[in-house]
Amino acid sequence: MTAQVSFPIVNDRLARAYQPMWQPDKVLLGSCAALLLFGLVMIGSAGVDVSQQMFGIPYHFVLRHSVYLVLGLVFAGIISVIPVSVWQNSSPLLLLFAFLLLSIVLVPGIGQEIKGSRRWIDLGPIGFQPSELGKVAMILYVGAYLVRRRDEVISSWSGFLKPVFVLSLMLTLLLLEPDFGSVVVVMGTILGMLFLGGVKPGQFFLAMIAACGAVSIMAFSQSYRVIRLLAFMDPWAPENVYGSGYQLTQSLIAFGRGEWFGVGLGNSMQKLFYLPEAHNDFIVAIIAEELGLVGVLALLFVYAIMIKRIFKIGRLAELKNNLFGGFVCYGIGILFSLQAFINIGVNTGLLPTKGLTLPFISAGGTSLIVCIGLIAIVNRVYGETLAMADAKVAK
Numbered sequence: 001m002t003a004q005v006s007f008p009i010v011n012d013r014l015a016r017a018y019q020p021m022w023q024p025d026k027v028l029l030g031s032c033a034a035l036l037l038f039g040l041v042m043i044g045s046a047g048v049d050v051s052q053q054m055f056g057i058p059y060h061f062v063l064r065h066s067v068y069l070v071l072g073l074v075f076a077g078i079i080s081v082i083p084v085s086v087w088q089n090s091s092p093l094l095l096l097f098a099f100l101l102l103s104i105v106l107v108p109g110i111g112q113e114i115k116g117s118r119r120w121i122d123l124g125p126i127g128f129q130p131s132e133l134g135k136v137a138m139i140l141y142v143g144a145y146l147v148r149r150r151d152e153v154i155s156s157w158s159g160f161l162k163p164v165f166v167l168s169l170m171l172t173l174l175l176l177e178p179d180f181g182s183v184v185v186v187m188g189t190i191l192g193m194l195f196l197g198g199v200k201p202g203q204f205f206l207a208m209i210a211a212c213g214a215v216s217i218m219a220f221s222q223s224y225r226v227i228r229l230l231a232f233m234d235p236w237a238p239e240n241v242y243g244s245g246y247q248l249t250q251s252l253i254a255f256g257r258g259e260w261f262g263v264g265l266g267n268s269m270q271k272l273f274y275l276p277e278a279h280n281d282f283i284v285a286i287i288a289e290e291l292g293l294v295g296v297l298a299l300l301f302v303y304a305i306m307i308k309r310i311f312k313i314g315r316l317a318e319l320k321n322n323l324f325g326g327f328v329c330y331g332i333g334i335l336f337s338l339q340a341f342i343n344i345g346v347n348t349g350l351l352p353t354k355g356l357t358l359p360f361i362s363a364g365g366t367s368l369i370v371c372i373g374l375i376a377i378v379n380r381v382y383g384e385t386l387a388m389a390d391a392k393v394a395k
Contacts, residue, residue: 023382098137101130183218187215191204228353247275261291268290
């Protein structure tokens, strides 16, 4: 007789928990896919000439972006099988890991310095930006905190000040890089989450006043920031046109050339070495030049659909008592809103020049992977919330 080999029976409940959520939100994923495809096309258009000059091939940036896009989709697939409760339980460890990376990036020889900022860790063929992980870690940590200490947050100052203290530690590390854009985005996102989590209006507005004061002090604490602010106030001044205001003036020229319907896809003049970072931070200017105001408004419309859907999923999760999922969705929605607003504001001259990518559109490795991963988390929240509702109905 041949011996029969027996295998341990996998816990059925655990197996079900780690199944993908095959109830995708079509509006959320459709709008995200539209942004990803549009971004791929515009990076190919905006970066073709710079790529040819720098690397000898016209499509270096679009190929590189495609690799990160595939990595992001793989990462999203992994997230789709991880229960949201895992993120909730592991949020403190993830935050500590983010703090560690934000500290390591400041060490010379480990952190890669580019244009005076030490924001990247060199991993050979790719560069990793710890600040992107820091944004996610703060959202998950505060989401879990709002569930764990909800009564304390609503009723006392201590419940409000504890996450603010943790936030201040992260902002300090970001300022040491320096990464002023991420400071503003993280601060706005976390304060918004606390407000939606039940913080008293008086506490919130005092925190907003303090945050605005801190941002003002930081803005005037460094001479290069003061120069940028002065250039922003009058970019066309003779001393600014070819100095600190150069990027902004070239961006505004691109908007002016685009008019209503643009000069046609691929026909931009500003991408021909006039506008620096045309495929990255200033890609909206190229969109405006090639596709006109109509193209920019269409882009904003798709963003509005996606962000509105994220907030609706968050509200649904909150109503179904999936509080952690709801708060995380709120934080992700605020994060995307702020990043899009700041990037487009910089491109149009509404805000001072600040390096911050446009989610799903700008060329970028870590940012793109993280953005896709965040959408996967939102979709997982949606699937779990529907499953919870169905289970209650079945009972």
